[in-house]
Amino acid sequence: MSEGKRDWNLAIALGVFAALAVSCALFSRYSAGLAGRSFSARLTAPDAAWEPIREGAVIGRAAEGARSRYLVAMPFFGRRVIISATLRRDGSVEGATLLDPGSQATFGRRLVAAMNGPGRTAALSYSPLDRAAESAYRALGESLREAQAAQGETR
Amino acid sequence: MNADPSNVDPGRKRLYAAALAGLMPAFAGATDLIDSVALAGCFAAGFAFAAASSALLPKDLGGRRSFAFGLLAASLGVAFALSTFRLLAPLRFELLYGRAVLIPFTVPVLEAAWRPEAARGQARRWDAALRAAILSLAMVVVGAVREFLAEGTFRAAAEGPAPHAALPFMATPSAAFLLVGVGFAAWAGVAKRMNKETA
Numbered sequence: 001m002s003e004g005k006r007d008w009n010l011a012i013a014l015g016v017f018a019a020l021a022v023s024c025a026l027f028s029r030y031s032a033g034l035a036g037r038s039f040s041a042r043l044t045a046p047d048a049a050w051e052p053i054r055e056g057a058v059i060g061r062a063a064e065g066a067r068s069r070y071l072v073a074m075p076f077f078g079r080r081v082i083i084s085a086t087l088r089r090d091g092s093v094e095g096a097t098l099l100d101p102g103s104q105a106t107f108g109r110r111l112v113a114a115m116n117g118p119g120r121t122a123a124l125s126y127s128p129l130d131r132a133a134e135s136a137y138r139a140l141g142e143s144l145r146e147a148q149a150a151q152g153e154t155r
Numbered sequence: 156m157n158a159d160p161s162n163v164d165p166g167r168k169r170l171y172a173a174a175l176a177g178l179m180p181a182f183a184g185a186t187d188l189i190d191s192v193a194l195a196g197c198f199a200a201g202f203a204f205a206a207a208s209s210a211l212l213p214k215d216l217g218g219r220r221s222f223a224f225g226l227l228a229a230s231l232g233v234a235f236a237l238s239t240f241r242l243l244a245p246l247r248f249e250l251l252y253g254r255a256v257l258i259p260f261t262v263p264v265l266e267a268a269w270r271p272e273a274a275r276g277q278a279r280r281w282d283a284a285l286r287a288a289i290l291s292l293a294m295v296v297v298g299a300v301r302e303f304l305a306e307g308t309f310r311a312a313a314e315g316p317a318p319h320a321a322l323p324f325m326a327t328p329s330a331a332f333l334l335v336g337v338g339f340a341a342w343a344g345v346a347k348r349m350n351k352e353t354a
Contacts, residue, residue: 009213009215009216010216010220013212013213013216013224017224017227017228017231020228020231021227021231024231024234024235024238027235027238028234028237028238028241030238031238031239031241031242032241034241034242034245035241035242035245035248038245039245039246042246052249054249059246059249060249071246073246073249073250077323077326077327079326080250082246100246
């Protein structure tokens with residue numbers, strides 16, 4: 001086969017793959033946009049812009065005004081507990097809600113109770129001896145504070 | 156189609172056993188039914204794109220270039236499947252995509268992408284499709300069995316907390332190795348028993 005024909009074959013193959021890659025990128029962008037809107041709605045902030053983070057258990061956040069709502073997928077024994085955590089600008093937790101406990105409902109409730117802080121009705125079941133929730137709570141608090149600090153730096 | 160496992164061509168048996176073993180990263184990632192269906196879809200798309208690329212590219216392109224195109228095609232196939240999954244279940248996508256990016260680098264997909272010039276376009280048309288379907292089905296079965304053993308139910312169908320967490324460790328990645336090992340042992344046992352009966 002001549003060199004010219006081989007070059008043409010290669011050029012056609014490259015063209016087809018470039019068209020596939022462009023359509024794949026456009027489709028990915030479209031699905032990312034729809035997914036972001038779905039996450040913002042799930043965090044009861046439908047007008048806030050979704051920002052993916054993907055750092056540890058933190059999936060992303062929807063920032064609105066002085067507070068940011070974080071979507072968290074906390075791993076626990078091979079499963080995930082989905083939590084929404086609202087942080088103030090200074091990084092303190094304003095509140096947390098259990099969105100999807102999966103099969104770890106007890107752990108999820110304990111973790112949310114710990115995040116909501118002592119003295120609140122939701123925190124009545126939390127005890128300082130709750131080791132499983134406490135270690136997860138500390139790790140999650142650190143991740144959220146880091147994410148909030150990074151958001152402050154970028155502003 | 157011959158149902159007797161003892162009569163399956165040994166070469167073909169070895170090929171499927173090697174392909175199943177090469178899919179272990181995907182089996183480890185398939186922790187439940189929905190994840191395994193998504194991973195199986197990604198695998199089928201990646202495999203189909205890689206096989207189509209290696210079958211359709213001109214023979215004079217050269218082995219290395221063809222392999223590179225095959226890998227690129229597999230990655231694009233997986234990306235298309237993942238974007239579709241993201242539209243259907245955004246949260247599940249966020250939890251799954253880290254596992255799905257391994258799919259183009261599993262042995263069956265690499266094998267589909269690699270085809271020496273002489274063999275390109277020579278394979279039977281339905282061979283690749285059949286292999287992709289069987290391996291995808293195996294992935295779904297592993298995910299479903301792991302979820303059932305770990306949760307006692309299928310989360311996609313169940314409301315509220317799982318009734319019986321029979322074997323919670325089945326949700327961990329190492330359980331996939333155990334399950335596939337048990338599956339191979341059971342298959343070998345059945346084949347041996349059938350051989351004895353026919354002898």
